[in-house]
Amino acid sequence: MSLIVQKFGGTSVADPERIMNVAKRVGNTYDQGNDVVVILSAMAGVTDNLIGMAQAVAESPDSRELDVLLATGEQTTCALLALNLKSMNYPAQSLMGHQVELMTDHCFGNARILDIKADRVRELLDRRHIVVIAGFQGCDLDGNITTLGRGGSDTSAVAIAAAIKADVCEIFTDVDGIYTADPNICDKARKLDTISYDEMLNMASLGAKVLQIRSVGFAKKYKIPVHVRSSFSEEEGTMVVDENSGMERLAVSSVTHDHNQARITLKKVPDQPGIAAKIFSPIADAGIVVDMIIQNTRAGGETDLTFTVPKNDFQRALELQKKVAADTGAEEVFGDEKIAKISVIGVGMKDHSGVASTMFSTLACENINIMMISTSEIRISCVIEEKYTELAVRVLHTAFGLDKE
Amino acid sequence: MSLIVQKFGGTSVADPERIMNVAKRVGNTYDQGNDVVVILSAMAGVTDNLIGMAQAVAESPDSRELDVLLATGEQTTCALLALNLKSMNYPAQSLMGHQVELMTDHCFGNARILDIKADRVRELLDRRHIVVIAGFQGCDLDGNITTLGRGGSDTSAVAIAAAIKADVCEIFTDVDGIYTADPNICDKARKLDTISYDEMLNMASLGAKVLQIRSVGFAKKYKIPVHVRSSFSEEEGTMVVDENSGMERLAVSSVTHDHNQARITLKKVPDQPGIAAKIFSPIADAGIVVDMIIQNTRAGGETDLTFTVPKNDFQRALELQKKVAADTGAEEVFGDEKIAKISVIGVGMKDHSGVASTMFSTLACENINIMMISTSEIRISCVIEEKYTELAVRVLHTAFGLDKE
Secondary structure (H helix, E strand, O other): OOEEEEEEOHHHHOOHHHHHHHHHHHHHHHHOOOEEEEEEOOOOOHHHHHHHHHHHHOOOOOHHHHHHHHHHHHHHHHHHHHHHHHHOOOOEEEEOHHHHOEEEOOOOOOOOEEEEOOHHHHHHHHOOOEEEEEOOEEEEOOOOEEEOOOOHHHHHHHHHHHHOOOOEEEEEEOOOOOEOOOOOOOOOOOEOOEEEHHHHHHOHHHHHOOOOHHHHHHHHHHOOOEEEEEOOOOOOOEEEEOOOOOOOOOOOOEEEEEOOEEEEEEEEEEOOOOHHHHHHHHHHHOOOOOOOEEEEEOOOOEEEEEEEEEHHHHHHHHHHHHHOHHHHOOOEEEEEOOEEEEEEEOHHHHOOOOHHHHHHHHHHHOOOOOOEEEEEOOEEEEEEEHHHHHHHHHHHHHHOOOOOO | OOEEEEEEOHHHHOOHHHHHHHHHHHHHHHHOOOEEEEEEOOOOOHHHHHHHHHHHHOOOOOHHHHHHHHHHHHHHHHHHHHHHHHHOOOOEEEEOHHHHOEEEOOOOOOOOEEEEOOHHHHHHHHOOOEEEEEOOEEEEOOOOEEEOOOOHHHHHHHHHHHHOOOOEEEEEEOOOOOEOOOOOOOOOOOEOOEEEHHHHHHOHHHHHOOOOHHHHHHHHHHOOOEEEEEOOOOOOOEEEEOOOOOOOOOOOOEEEEEOOEEEEEEEEEEOOOOHHHHHHHHHHHOOOOOOOEEEEEOOOOEEEEEEEEEHHHHHHHHHHHHHOHHHHOOOEEEEEOOEEEEEEEOHHHHOOOOHHHHHHHHHHHOOOOOOEEEEEOOEEEEEEEHHHHHHHHHHHHHHOOOOOO
């Protein structure tokens, strides 16, 4: 018998009927003799509605008060689930962030977890209660309500699992696990039985749709096995675990793509100290997040520098660079929105040679030009023309032996 | 400059536009140099919606979890008001029941206030903040969310006013004050400038529409002047104050009526100890509230006993009495739904003689038969046939000199 944390997202609790389904699922887990802690999000759409209400009364809503408002979403679903469980005679009790003593810093809207006391959770579990906890919310040291940012319920779930030393943290979602590639563009994509924390952390685009990246960092730090599974089926999903926990180690475990990038190139930038700072300070001041940065050395004391930004921020970033061109000394500034980043990811990469060359030659075989390359210990990413996205994902998926039979 | 508590009910905060009106009003009070604490209800209709949601997932909703759900209503309006105030650059901060440390007993759904620490309120006021507090909610000694029952926001407001020693507690509502009679049936009814706590306490039906009776008890105990006024106009309303605070002392200050009663008569009940208990125990066990009880002595060791109950409970009460007739020895049990209770109320009654005889003779002049009479120190109530309600209110209003010029 285990101590299990089960987290249900907004679509799983979107209406009373679905909440009753969640209650059945939770009740079954409890009936099997397990101790159960449930973490809930707000009903799908409610958080956006609340933000709309806030904007109706305040042009740029105060972040402390916005958190007070947003926290009502999870409070509602928790109360409803506990009500339904109690009506079925389960000993259930809902707890809000401050009651769990999920302590955070003062950064309203995007608070970081400092500590979780969880005394009440442990005491309720000792009395064989089902504990229903509002995700996404905490409280700062002054007793103010804080929220953890978008998708923060995943982080709540993993952090609470760590605090109470749960055996597993189950994340129920509307997909049934993590795939070797996006099944929408690669019909040979397979569901993975296991994946490592580090692989998840490198799967930004593909993974983030399923599990908030921040929560994976927590899971890795505290070695909490995370089970990503469907709230609409009983099937096993994908276990996110430590890479040393006996999982199969393929060189590459998944192929991901990201359409949401655009690149900006500065041509013939003087190759001297301080230039990079001049280029990226205005970008950072504008709150634009830079993903890849590539600098090629050129002859004659000059260099070309290319970086990528989210597509939404492309025009702003391009104009900023044109404005500071006099400062940076760039001869020409140009950009391209029609790009895609294709990545192959796998912890096995550390032990397998030839992954990069396989990737490059596979793309070359299809006449796909590689514009940029960046690598991490367990990931190789190439920027290519956007129109080749699907083709690139499919041929790489086959080349690395990921196709299902 | 004063310390003012302002309480706004559900219709005053029913939508973002009205919340912005409330913010203007609060801001004006603050701009005049006053310290302001605001107590809010949930948006009109929201509490009923939440109860509906609870009933969709639980046939008889658990009271602890229902309170968690209901508390979201006031949390929402408080956050929105604080957001709007902050967007106008007022230093505002919302606080929930547990943050105010409004401590209650464990009686979920109808909790009694034990203590209000309000340290945070005082500290925020010292820093010239506008403090926006969720009405209706508190927290028990174990940190559970509790609610104070229907209309509990009035009680929150007066209790918090007492805790922080406010100069006045303003209750903003959709009527502009307390009237000498219901203006809908008596067009000569006048708005009262002042009324005493005791008169309000005796005005159950007329007063309760405006101000929760429980809050009046609090106001009386802690001598908090309560100003009942309209949220839609700037006009002064009615001050509810201590009777010794120099207010005008008419013999009668108001005439009230209550349609919502029905009477049950037990004929020829044995006049012996223990009978009353046999009659009223089953009524109490059924949760029915008895208002008036009249017992006439009759010759021959028998008596007639009549009592009134809310109309909604009439059939149940009647059946109960028929069932226990063997026990109580009543010869006959019959009832009447078509009655009304007319009351004249006034602290001046203590010093003025002849109020009762004026009442009886005024009704007699119109050939209105009096079925039952009950009195308190400052109130005389008569039960009459329902069809005479409006007539009785009007002639009594004139007879006691309450008509406006």
